[in-house]
Amino acid sequence: MDITCWNCKTVTKLDKFAVEAAIASMDASKLGFHDIVCSSCGKSNRTARDLFVAGLQAFAVVEPEMTKREATLKTKEENAKRRGDDDKKERAKVKEAIKKAKK
Structure with a gap:
């Protein structure tokens, strides 16, 4: 989660644990907001x-x-589909069957 400072526009990234801690502190204090302090300018960013x-x-x-x-493996499969490698294998089988039928 990203919080942008209203003063200096510095983006503060919060991980899952920080978000859970903020919600827990809001529950404990019965408030609908939490203040995130900007690491760059020190201003409080009130967040709902x-x-x-x-x-x-x-x-x-x-x-x-x-x-x-x-x-x-996923990349190889996508590349094979894009190139049509699956079709080449089927074509080779058909060609072999035709050669056998001609003999």
Whole structure:
């Protein structure tokens, strides 16, 4: 989740644990906002609870990371489809069948 400072426009990135901690502190203090202090200028950025809840849901939607092997296999399959390698194998089988039929 990214919070942009209203004063200096510096973007502060919050991870899932920081968002959960902010929601917990809002629950404890019964407030609808949380102040994020800018690391650059030191100003407080008042952020509504709705943004934290939406950010927490966005973390849940993120797809699981693929392993390097899975990514490589997926890329090879996509490239084969794009090049038409699957069609070439079928064409080779048809050509062999025709050659056998002619003999």
